[in-house]
Amino acid sequence: MPAKLARIAADRLGLIRARRPRIHVVTNTVAQTFTANALLAIGAVPSMTTAADEIGAFVAGADGLLVNLGTLEADRRGAIRIAIAAAEDKGIPWLLDPVFIDRSPARAAFARELAGLGPAAIRGNAAEIAALAEGEAIDALARRLGAVVAQTGESDHVTDGTRGLSVANGHPLMAKVTAMGCAGAAITTAFLTCGGEAAESVAAALLALGIAGEAAAEEARGPGTFAAAYLDALHGVDALELATRARLGPDLREKRS
Amino acid sequence: MPAKLARIAADRLGLIRARRPRIHVVTNTVAQTFTANALLAIGAVPSMTTAADEIGAFVAGADGLLVNLGTLEADRRGAIRIAIAAAEDKGIPWLLDPVFIDRSPARAAFARELAGLGPAAIRGNAAEIAALAEGEAIDALARRLGAVVAQTGESDHVTDGTRGLSVANGHPLMAKVTAMGCAGAAITTAFLTCGGEAAESVAAALLALGIAGEAAAEEARGPGTFAAAYLDALHGVDALELATRARLGPDLREKRS
């Protein structure tokens, strides 16, 4: 199983580096630069406008869309609706990252509205997924929305409602760099543009991200040098490194029972 | 005296790493990423929304607030007023950083209004503090506002109106990285959440920042590697390093007379 997911991750990375997919990213201003650099590092091409009169054209020219709800200014909501409509219209995958919705009721309500509009995947930490699910089990949430749901943490759990995958790679320094999760969601969106089974694409992306974090930690002296080394690692990660480092986590459903 | 302030800095840092205070930061978009990374590096948890319908909830869930006036868009003023009201309501400390008010009369007027709303501390360079004080002595300004005033520069001067502290640590490369001051103000806000005497918290924060800059310069080959090394140093700085590097500056009042 780790070998299989590592192989899928290597295949998807190869496709991204060859095709250079355009990923349009609606994200908070804190995360923009690191997210753009992470996308460039794996071979994708980022664009980031949120201007209402431009975003439709940008999404129409893109291969995937990330909607991140951090620092959600009022005028960004309109832009997000236009962007999602353009993605649905063109049939490209989009991913919802409901950042900090456990801290703001207004933002949680907006996230629940967007979750019903057909995202290919939703990614959040345990508190964010709980705020979105409102008591529903994560498998049931995935089935109801028809979306892959990924809950990140010490282990990452991915489900499409029928099948669960779990990844145990990563490093504690990843929690000491801002926008690490947002950049990861952007890279996951790039993996979704490759086709294939969506749950596998999401889990393969999380595997590659965790392995890049482990490789970077070996080069770093703290969170500052780690952030730079992480971009280096995303740029250089290959099939051999993925195969030798891959570690799958406990299944989510077993863990819950 | 250096030994005492170094010990206070080590104590405050220990508290921050143990308690992980949430710091809500209203700052300019240039400074957001580095500021978030600096807060994460010392063990605090940043949030940064400026959306009017969200910021109240974020500040209500925070332990401290930083108000930085850089790149001050019109709609950010309303958000700042909401944030300060929420901080005063909850009784958490907030710090005012009147960035570049010497370059914009409109911004200076707004800063003077905010300075009257009860900040725990105000931090600026000589030109910014002069624009705020309008001829008043900095001790008198601190007494009138009931706030700690910190004037940063080659030496940093801190006063609560009755007592002055001065710190001489730092490195010239700190002036070659954008947002170094803004990130320092955020870390100073985290120090203020620890309780104890506010002037000591502010001076201890400036001591730790200057020492991290000196340690980082030993690892750097220029301003780019310095920025990364500075985050590493903030993450790793400990009681021994603080004690051995601490250098207090000349007293502000002596210097003036």
Place this chain on the structure above:
Amino acid sequence: MPAKLARIAADRLGLIRARRPRIHVVTNTVAQTFTANALLAIGAVPSMTTAADEIGAFVAGADGLLVNLGTLEADRRGAIRIAIAAAEDKGIPWLLDPVFIDRSPARAAFARELAGLGPAAIRGNAAEIAALAEGEAIDALARRLGAVVAQTGESDHVTDGTRGLSVANGHPLMAKVTAMGCAGAAITTAFLTCGGEAAESVAAALLALGIAGEAAAEEARGPGTFAAAYLDALHGVDALELATRARLGPDLREKRS
């Protein structure tokens, strides 16, 4: 010829480090931090507000202005018009960077309007310059606008309509870091504040940028460490390094025929 342009670049850099020109930058939020750090690294002083009631005062106090059209929110257009009027009023040089206008018709129309307002220089990649020129040859475009036009790419081509200069320095990792072009445009603006022939200032800036990229690549293990090393290289680049690394490219008109 390479020796002459290298000498001009060294002279301009010496002036910037001595005079510390203030550069006001209207740029997208993705590029702000790296652009500010690049300006600081060469010795200039950045400011970045886009607030309509502040930007006039900031530009009036500046020595040069960069107008970058990335992530062009509606309210930024008004601020850009105010900024350009202030620059024309004071007689300081301003540079137009029409980012991604090939991807958004609304943005292209706005860029063509601004191009008629008297920029000292316009900088873009081949697709952006083509979208601006609408079929016109780049020399003709430069003559009609009375502006230096720089088309960046594997080789950079600079023309003022009568004279063409071409620079072949640079490194592929420069395309793997976001805001590299935006930061380069800001540094080019700083070079324009030095006086002298504008086409030479622009070509000298592009030469220095490409050489810094080559020097940085020798220190880097990937795009993350490259970005930090690039700022180090901008900070440290000197006359000897410029002279020994300078490589001029093929003339644009020869290439086209």
